[in-house]
Amino acid sequence: MHTFVFKVDMTCSSCETAVKKVLQKNIDKGIVAYDVDLDSKTVIIRGSVSEEEAKSILEKTGKKVEMINDVDFS
Numbered sequence: 001m002h003t004f005v006f007k008v009d010m011t012c013s014s015c016e017t018a019v020k021k022v023l024q025k026n027i028d029k030g031i032v033a034y035d036v037d038l039d040s041k042t043v044i045i046r047g048s049v050s051e052e053e054a055k056s057i058l059e060k061t062g063k064k065v066e067m068i069n070d071v072d073f074s
Contacts (some may be wrong), residue, residue: 006043007062018061
């Protein structure tokens with residue numbers, strides 16, 4: 001199980017909603033849990049997806065996505 005922390009260029013509640021929607025659509029594809037924080041512009045993703053898969057999912061929002069951290073809880 002991995003935990004990835006990304007910085008996502010979210011500027012408003014609509015951006016936050018778009019990120020949550022794209023993550024929810026992928027909840028059965030290896031994402032176990034996620035947390036979206038508009039104030040800090042961070043998204044935490046937990047699951048069996050790879051860093052590339054997680055980033056690709058977030059990039060579907062059209063927002064700039066940057067990896068901050070990867071923690072392995074295997």
